[in-house]
Amino acid sequence: MGNNDKKIITISREFGSGGRLIGKRLAEKLDVPFYDKQLLDRIAEESGFSKEMIKGAEMKAKNSFLYSLASAMGTSENGPESLSLNERFFLAQFDTIRRIADEGSCVIVGRCSDYVLRGLPEASHIFIYAEEKDKIKRAVQEYGIPEDEARKLMRDTDKARANYYAYHTGRKWGEHVNYSLSIDSGYIEIEDIVDLIVQYTKVRRFSQA
Template identity: 35%
Template structure:
């Protein structure tokens, strides 16, 4: 496979989805973000609402033993929690999508799943708490307090999920090829840098 794949990990409210969307449009390649939830749900024979609840979430080992589904999963069978089943299923989907052609994949440990892929462009996006709070307040009509709480809880969930399944540190330069601070670079410049990397022979 000679085509390139872009994976984007991100802090909540940093603008990760917007960056991915702009790259998808400019490069004319598919974007897979929340659609991975629906694809996983369909493959597992589960409700998208159920899968949405555990998306990018990991249970502690203690809790997982109490969360084993009593219904068989069409991909993983019996014995795994819905959280683990979702991770395994999304991993299979991400690997399949990567084989099909170039694309942008947001979250879901995409960088780790495709870590051996030779043409991977793996980035982590962050931004100041002020910019992230403002973006979440505007997007969801949250109060400042609710926006900050949402940022803290979502980042904590994503961090736990990533570190549980990859055994790497979320948001670390040791875990990702590149880190971009959108508060410093801005949306357009960040998109342009990643786009140039993608287009480079």
């Protein structure tokens, strides 16, 4: 795959929409690196932060007020050390995602990657969503989560993702203007969604500056 064929695809997704699976199948089809849990590993390796701490940072945003308060509380130091832990996690994440994109074609799931790579000509940003009944069905059947638990986990997870995204980007998570393509996964099979995204990257025109 030459430089002219470089494809970077970010996948943002609602809980239970199948976004992670779509991203994995997409990377396999394009034969490019896939970053999901691997992204956490790399952020931890490059930043020196604990993988568990980075992983848990997003879910702390379930309470937007407390997350904003904690994120605003830096130290009396100057420079990067003055930032709160939440802010330092995000900056580490930002830097790693930019490096990954510089290296070549890839598929990246979550972690505000659409925002981090905004304006990059070769990047396509996909948002996967679905109706609540379809997401709960997937969570029960594929993740083995009881229905009542799945409903609560879905709402908590999506709330945390939305608050985290809003705090660090100043934009609204899931809003169509932030993405190249939004797809309701409740009406299309996974493989067809993957084919649709691949086709989109082939026919997409790039705006002229």
